[in-house]
Each structure stands twice: as C-alpha cells, then as structure tokens.
Amino acid sequence: MTYRGDGPIDRLPEHLLIEIFIRLPVSEWVQIGCVNKHWAGIFQGECLWLTAITKNWPSAGLRKRWPGPIPRGSVKR
Incomplete structure (x- = not known):
C-alpha cells in the first residue's frame, strides 16, 4: 500500500493527477x-x-499498443 498524505492534492483521484502531469x-x-x-x-x-502519448499523438492509439517505459535493470551491458 502506498502512503497518501492528508493534503488536498493527496486526495485527488489518480486520473486527475495524470491529467495534471501530462500538461x-x-x-x-x-x-x-x-x-x-x-x-x-x-x-x-x-x-x-x-495518456500522454494519446494526447500528443492521437493517431498513435490506432497503431500497435506501446509497451510502456523500459523497466529498470532490464538493460544488458
């Protein structure tokens, strides 16, 4: 379980935080x-x-689904 504070921003639903962050x-x-x-x-x-990709490049949603960010530790050296 993640920690959530008692401030007004901490009480915002995650989808609203995402809308703020992508801007x-x-x-x-x-x-x-x-x-x-x-x-x-x-x-x-x-x-x-x-959400950020769809907002910036609406046609990207019509193509193959993007797999997301590369997880840490998966890069081979």
Missing part, C-alpha cells in the same frame, strides 16, 4: 516523480504514458 513539461517528470511514493508509482505505471 507539465516532460523534462520535469523525473523531479515530480520524486515528490512522494504515490506519484512515483504513477510515473512508473502505464496509464500516464499511454
């Missing part, structure tokens, strides 16, 4: 994901990435 510059997503564990989980999940 912020992608270059800031790493810093935003460090705010708390719940937000980090959102950035590691598939929903935010699919």
Whole structure:
C-alpha cells in the first residue's frame, strides 16, 4: 500500500493527477516523480504514458499498443 498524505492534492483521484502531469513539461517528470511514493508509482505505471502519448499523438492509439517505459535493470551491458 502506498502512503497518501492528508493534503488536498493527496486526495485527488489518480486520473486527475495524470491529467495534471501530462500538461507539465516532460523534462520535469523525473523531479515530480520524486515528490512522494504515490506519484512515483504513477510515473512508473502505464496509464500516464499511454495518456500522454494519446494526447500528443492521437493517431498513435490506432497503431500497435506501446509497451510502456523500459523497466529498470532490464538493460544488458
């Protein structure tokens, strides 16, 4: 179970947080994901990435489904 604080932003449903996050510059997503564990989980999940891709490239939803971000530790050196 992830920690959720008692502030007003912490009480927002996840789909609203995703709508807010996709409107912020992608270059800031790493810093935003460090705010708390719940937000980090959102950035590691598939929903935010699919929503961002669909918003920025609507025709991408018509093609093969994007597998999501590359999991840590899966890169072979």
